[in-house]
Amino acid sequence: MLKQYSSPKLLTYNAKHIVCRLGDYQRSMKASLQLKMGQQLTMTPQLQQAIRLLQLSTLDLQQEIQEALDSNPMLETEEHDEAPASDTSNDNQLNKETSESSSQDSDSAEVDEQWSNEQLPEDLPVDSQWEDTYQATASTASSAAPVGDDDFDYDSRHATTDDLQDHLLWQLNLTPMSELDRDIAIMLIDGTDSDGYLHTSIDDVVSAFDAEHEIEQEEVMAVLHRLQQFEPTGVFARDLRECLLLQLRQLPQDTPWRAQAIQVIDEHIELLGSRDYATLMRKTRLKEDDLKAALRLIKELNPKPGASISPEQAEYVVPDVIVRQIRGEWRVELNPDIAPKLRVNADYAALVKRSDSSADNTFLKDHLQEARWFIKSLQSRNDTLLRVATKIVEYQIEFFEQGEEAMKPLVLHDIAEAVDMHESTISRVTTQKYMHTPRGVFELKYFFSSHVSTDSGGECSSTAIRAMIKKLIAEENARKPLSDNKIATLLGDKGIKVARRTVAKYREAMLIPPSNERKQLV
Numbered sequence: 001m002l003k004q005y006s007s008p009k010l011l012t013y014n015a016k017h018i019v020c021r022l023g024d025y026q027r028s029m030k031a032s033l034q035l036k037m038g039q040q041l042t043m044t045p046q047l048q049q050a051i052r053l054l055q056l057s058t059l060d061l062q063q064e065i066q067e068a069l070d071s072n073p074m075l076e077t078e079e080h081d082e083a084p085a086s087d088t089s090n091d092n093q094l095n096k097e098t099s100e101s102s103s104q105d106s107d108s109a110e111v112d113e114q115w116s117n118e119q120l121p122e123d124l125p126v127d128s129q130w131e132d133t134y135q136a137t138a139s140t141a142s143s144a145a146p147v148g149d150d151d152f153d154y155d156s157r158h159a160t161t162d163d164l165q166d167h168l169l170w171q172l173n174l175t176p177m178s179e180l181d182r183d184i185a186i187m188l189i190d191g192t193d194s195d196g197y198l199h200t201s202i203d204d205v206v207s208a209f210d211a212e213h214e215i216e217q218e219e220v221m222a223v224l225h226r227l228q229q230f231e232p233t234g235v236f237a238r239d240l241r242e243c244l245l246l247q248l249r250q251l252p253q254d255t256p257w258r259a260q261a262i263q264v265i266d267e268h269i270e271l272l273g274s275r276d277y278a279t280l281m282r283k284t285r286l287k288e289d290d291l292k293a294a295l296r297l298i299k300e301l302n303p304k305p306g307a308s309i310s311p312e313q314a315e316y317v318v319p320d321v322i323v324r325q326i327r328g329e330w331r332v333e334l335n336p337d338i339a340p341k342l343r344v345n346a347d348y349a350a351l352v353k354r355s356d357s358s359a360d361n362t363f364l365k366d367h368l369q370e371a372r373w374f375i376k377s378l379q380s381r382n383d384t385l386l387r388v389a390t391k392i393v394e395y396q397i398e399f400f401e402q403g404e405e406a407m408k409p410l411v412l413h414d415i416a417e418a419v420d421m422h423e424s425t426i427s428r429v430t431t432q433k434y435m436h437t438p439r440g441v442f443e444l445k446y447f448f449s450s451h452v453s454t455d456s457g458g459e460c461s462s463t464a465i466r467a468m469i470k471k472l473i474a475e476e477n478a479r480k481p482l483s484d485n486k487i488a489t490l491l492g493d494k495g496i497k498v499a500r501r502t503v504a505k506y507r508e509a510m511l512i513p514p515s516n517e518r519k520q521l522v
Helices: 008-028 043-055 060-069 087-119 153-156 164-172 179-190 204-208 217-227 239-250 258-273 276-283 288-299 359-396 397-400 413-421 423-430 461-473 484-495 500-509
Strands: 074-076 323-327 329-334 342-344 434-439 440-441 451-453 459-461
Touching: 043 359, 043 423, 060 074, 060 342, 074 451, 164 179, 164 413, 179 204, 179 217, 239 323, 258 276, 258 397, 258 423, 323 359, 342 359, 359 397, 359 413, 359 423, 359 434, 413 423, 434 459, 451 461, 461 484, 461 500, 484 500
Parallel strands: 323 434
Antiparallel strands: 074 342, 323 329, 434 440, 451 459
16 A cells, blocks of 8 residues: 555556566466376276276175176176987987877876876865875975985075064964963063073063053063073073073983082082182082083083074185195186176177167177176186285195194285285285185185294294194193293293283184183093
């Protein structure tokens, strides 16, 4: 802002200065064309599709392939139809059967009419069963799967989708009860968790009814005792002690060591939980052999009876890679059953015209290109998976020959350098991919583990250390289990430097209880 005492000459200079600055600003805002050189990483749609297929599990890959088959008419599966061994013999046999059937049609018609007239009654008795009059037909007999039928799926025919609540309600509908008792039973069933334990107290059930239907605790307890006879045995228990007692008391009276087991659970379950066997034998006045027999019976009980009835169906792991030893040589191959083989439909591909730009031809061209990309991405996924699995087997060859204790330390960087790929690619390949070996089915990530230094200057895999800890615990004296500090000392004698807290971490990862909980009578 100009002051009032400024001279006219100064005002003219300031105005010219402002005009010059505005001109420079306008010239700088003009559009211009500039040429620059640079590098930029761009992922093509084909690469994005290949990466996405690479990280899919077997089940997800099968679903992705099915969706591609449904949406793209250019894709189809390769089907191998085996021709009959001798077409001529089949034709001769067919002609022979045709000539014989024509001569037997009249005879069979007479037999069928005679059988129907003699054996089919006009009316069936009201209370009779169909099986009392007619024998089972071939269709009924075929419902039972033959012994050698590979298509028979036992799990699908015998699996149940009902949860524990539905199973208990089904038994309640078969039990004669009054309307009031049925309402009480439904409330108790609603208060039962998936393990079969009752979390609704008796007072809560009593207070839930209004003054018009006032009930007492004795009525609720009577209904509860009736429900505790339901299957599975041990349901509606309010704690572990009651659950085990329900199962023991429903055993036959002449069951060996039943009375001793009831005594131990009913009066001294705390001592059993703390594994204080010396005090337990003194208070129960049982000898060591008698206590062992009672404990064997207790171990046969189910602490979570409701868990046996679950709506969840078993999910089986389908291995992506199969490793087998043939003539002293380890071979790695892909599982041919994880995904169907795809190809481009030749009939539809022949309809594509190069110079035609119509909508139909463009549709065929686009889907043909997508089909080729998809098949190429699947092939790239299989090749990468096979290369990575082969390198893992080559690196961990001692594991396949000797066991877990011979596992070597391995990280993603080692395999990435061996196959000339990035670590992120190795991570995608080894996630949710499984390998079937003579020693079991393992995830590919199982073969990667950190290392621990040894006294000799070498390295030992953490997987091998877990195997050593598991072996030491399996060979320990059950009366005096090894503590974590003692295990660390024994590993130190073998030249492996492991702290006590590291032993505890590995032991907990393998779901092995501490030494005080592993103590038992032998």
